[in-house]
Amino acid sequence: MKTHTIQILGLCLFCINMVAQTPPPSSDIFVYDLKEKKGQISIEKGKNVTNRNGYDNQPYFYMNDYLLYTEYNNGQTDIVMLDLYEDKKRNITNSPESEYSAVMVPGYDTFAAVRVEEDGTQRLWYFHLVGKTKPSVTFDNLAPVGYHAWSDDHVLMFILGTPTTLLMTDVKERNDKIVTSNIGRTIKAIPKTPDFAFERTEESGEINIYRAFRNGRFELIIKKPENASDWTITQEGTLITSVGSKVLAFNPKYDADWKEITDLGNMASKGITRMAVNEDNSKIALVIGQ
Numbered sequence: 001m002k003t004h005t006i007q008i009l010g011l012c013l014f015c016i017n018m019v020a021q022t023p024p025p026s027s028d029i030f031v032y033d034l035k036e037k038k039g040q041i042s043i044e045k046g047k048n049v050t051n052r053n054g055y056d057n058q059p060y061f062y063m064n065d066y067l068l069y070t071e072y073n074n075g076q077t078d079i080v081m082l083d084l085y086e087d088k089k090r091n092i093t094n095s096p097e098s099e100y101s102a103v104m105v106p107g108y109d110t111f112a113a114v115r116v117e118e119d120g121t122q123r124l125w126y127f128h129l130v131g132k133t134k135p136s137v138t139f140d141n142l143a144p145v146g147y148h149a150w151s152d153d154h155v156l157m158f159i160l161g162t163p164t165t166l167l168m169t170d171v172k173e174r175n176d177k178i179v180t181s182n183i184g185r186t187i188k189a190i191p192k193t194p195d196f197a198f199e200r201t202e203e204s205g206e207i208n209i210y211r212a213f214r215n216g217r218f219e220l221i222i223k224k225p226e227n228a229s230d231w232t233i234t235q236e237g238t239l240i241t242s243v244g245s246k247v248l249a250f251n252p253k254y255d256a257d258w259k260e261i262t263d264l265g266n267m268a269s270k271g272i273t274r275m276a277v278n279e280d281n282s283k284i285a286l287v288i289g290q
Contacts, residue, residue: 024055024072026290027273031067031084034277034284036236039251041261043284049082059285060102060111061278062129067285068092068102068111079113079127084283093127093135101147102127112138112155114145122160124148139169149196151189154214156196158187166198168216177216191235199224199231209239222250225258230274235281242272247286264288 028050032043050056055072062068062081071080071091076098082089093099093113102113109130114122124138124145147158153172156179159165163181184199184207196212207224209231224231224241225248231241238251240261245268248258264272270289277284 024057026054027057027287028052028290029056029059029067029069030286030288032284032286034234034282036234036238036281039236039238039249039254041234041238041240041249043247043262046264046286049084049087049285053290057287058101058274059276059287060104061276061283061285062104062111064278064280064282068104069285070100070102079111081129092129095135099125099127103148103150106150106152112148112150114148122146124155124157138171142167142169147185147187149187149189151194151196154194154196156187156189156198156212158183158185166200166212168196168212168214179212179216179218186230188231188233190233190237192237197221197233197239221252222258229272232275232277232284234277234284235279240275240277240284242268242275242286244271245269247272 028048030046031049032046035042056069058070060068065084067082069080070077077100078091079093079099079102080089081092098116099113102111104111110126110128112124112126115125116122122144125135126138127135144160145157146160149156153170155169157167159167164183165181166179166183168179169176180200182201187198190197194214197209198212199207199209201207209221209224210218211221212218225243228241228243231239233239238249240249245264247261249261250258268288272286272288274287
């Protein structure tokens with residue numbers, strides 16, 4: 001894929017490689033069976049699939065039954081792939097640098113992840129699951145990248161700075177455009193559409209979730225619940241988030257507001273953070289503090 005350059009100016013709010021100096025909070029990834037029909041959702045039969053002391057976070061499903069996630073060990077993080085059927089994992093990046101936020105590149109056995117390079121630069125890199133092709137930089141001079149989402153050949157990126165910036169680009173044409181600023185870390189591709197979703201903090205302090213179109217225009221989906229953590233989107237377009245130990249859902253077609261799916265109680269007393277849904281809408285991964 002052709003890469004070009006773009007200059008992003010601004011002071012970095014924080015650097016992901018700080019995690020390498022201070023161990024992040026311990027968390028595990030639980031995978032639940034998911035059922036959905038016309039916005040009605042149930043989750044059941046949860047299993048702790050990481051089950052160790054340490055940071056396991058940022059899950060992303062690959063081919064329904066494999067899970068990519070970020071694992072912290074010995075002062076750095078790598079991207080690990082877990083076979084949910086065989087209960088076997090392998091370190092995919094296994095590098096001296098730290099990698100975060102793995103997201104599959106549509107149409108390829110390749111994922112993109114944020115790599116914290118030796119000099120502290122945070123850029124998107126490609127990592128290949130098949131063959132022996134070495135990792136490569138996705139966008140040479142686009143930094144510092146924090147998070148990203150992919151839809152076909154379009155990428156939406158969280159750019160660190162003051163303020164944080166949302167940037168959309170086409171990996172072929174590189175028609176980079178700044179969408180808006182003051183965004184939160186959760187950005188997602190909306191399944192079965194060419195669009196994305198992101199969150200933004202308004203001047204009033206409330207946080208809203210928006211739908212972003214390819215032309216850079218965006219429109220409100222719904223206000224994010226107070227004290228809610230990250231969120232994800234099912235294959236039917238339902239938003240799922242959490243507040244404390246409660247899991248909430250909202251589908252724009254069927255709901256007027258957020259509704260509670262379940263309360264995980266004491267097992268999620270330290271909160272639920274990131275989450276992900278697989279491609280056939282049969283599983284959801286929840287990151288739970290330990």
